[in-house]
Ligand code: FEO
Ligand code: CA
Ligand code: CA
């Protein structure tokens with residue numbers, strides 16, 4: 398796989414070899430640039446980044462920490478400008494602050510962390526030559542959304558008694574968004590973002606006495622005792638003993654309108670509450686959005702939401718307002734997958750069954766629609782707030798950590814990254830099934846789903862494993878049937894995106910093959926189908942996120958560089974991106990072809 402030639406259009410570059418270099422390594426003939434780093438000022442009045450004098454006030458006007466999801470939107474009417482939107486999933490205080498004491502954080506450190514969470518909207522200018530992008534500081538559309546920005550709860554569970562707190566007795570307004578992992582870009586110009594591991598921000602779950610609330614907290618992984626960051630000592634809403642229902646107000650898909658910096662962002666309860674990895678919509682033939690969603694936990698589920706309303710075309714106010722209601726009205730489903738090979742051929746080894754494929758059929762089980770529940774013993778409100786419990790009851794298929802999902806704009810087939818599951822087949826845990834066929838699944842797999850008659854609203858689908866990741870020299874890997882000596886090794890797929898040629902791009906988190914995480918491209922049809930090719934690798938301790946692949950530009954988020962056990966601000970494990978003696982900083986990177994040509998052509 399070492400030369401550029403024999404590959405699908407869009408993937409004709411010299412693959413990068415697996416490595417452990419503390420850098421972003423890209424193919425020969427390509428150039429790169431850091432677009433924006435943690436702490437760079439984007440709002441009016443925000444100071445330049447100075448780690449010795451960082452303040453919550455400064456951070457609230459600066460790019461946040463740990464960028465994960467990324468999208469680059471058109472900005473009509475402003476020539477040469479684009480709108481970059483990124484998520485800031487979480488903070489790593491040990492790397493952010495000199496002398497950080499995890500048992501005694503200061504109020505200022507906690508408030509900096511609140512301001513470093515959330516999302517950023519930044520206008521960027523495209524260089525006339527090359528692919529570089531320059532942030533436009535103080536642009537009127539630039540925006541920071543943080544852990545304290547007011548959000549409106551909308552949809553069928555909004556205002557219900559499960560979402561009320563002492564600060565918000567109406568159950569409709571929440572401060573902030575947390576653990577925003579991946580997301581999606583809607584055809585109506587908004588951005589969706591998944592609130593993922595929100596359990597980590599809340600303390601004292603063991604002191605919750607109401608049995609239903611306690612059971613819900615347990616199923617969602619809320620642990621007893623102090624939280625990792627001790628926020629409950631600085632704001633009572635993070636103390637479950639005092640405000641148990643604040644936890645119910647996180648774990649949603651949020652929708653923001655990046656074109657209106659004054660808009661109130663929404664939390665969409667119709668899409669259910671779980672550890673939302675991402676949310677990517679596509680439209681039915683009659684124009685209704687369908688959103689695919691993974692719940693990133695070992696043995697959790699794959700969901701979809703089907704709107705009952707059609708998208709309005711155009712960018713006028715009436716159309717925009719209508720489109721902001723699309724995700725409040727519809728039905729929520731969870732997936733059950735059934736293999737077509739005999740059970741005794743799915744032995745947990747990852748060896749293909751005799752029909753040559755891990756594949757089968759599936760159904761979407763309806764959980765709720767509007768105020769109607771389809772789950773015995775649960776109200777619709779309970780289904781939305783405790784969606785995991787609803788899916789448990791209907792016998793949904795327990796997957797190997799469902800991460801990002803992306804429908805192919807070319808074929809309509811839907812691709813889901815299942816990142817790994819060390820507990821598959823362990824004592825007391827679910828054993829292998831055809832959709833999750835490897836015990837102790839270290840390297841993960843990518844599932845391809847085809848809706849019945851290519852109707853996104855269908856109740857039935859077929860599926861197959863497109864990739865079974867890992868070392869191509871091992872018998873338990875599979876690359877859609879492509880010769881394995883011609884593929885790049887890939888492990889722990891996380892984010893997925895399509896390029897303009899219809900190739901799937903996959904970024905990884907947690908590479909278990911001994912080299913750094915990276916970004917890979919693979920054709921999903923044609924003679925090169927399954928030929929995985931590595932485009933870049935990221936620095937020490939980082940995961941690769943948010944890929945955006947355009948004709949002339951590839952962008953990735955380099956998340957948590959330097960995050961290695963025992964590393965601290967004083968003893969960094971990485972010197973990326975600015976070299977020795979400088980603070981390691983999560984950042985967005987752009988790559989383009991040095992000769993100005995199209996990527997991989
Ligand atoms: Fe935030 Fe599932 O990765
Ligand atoms: Ca089969
Ligand atoms: Ca992820």
Ligand code: CA
Pocket residue numbers: 800816891906
């Ligand atoms: Ca991940």
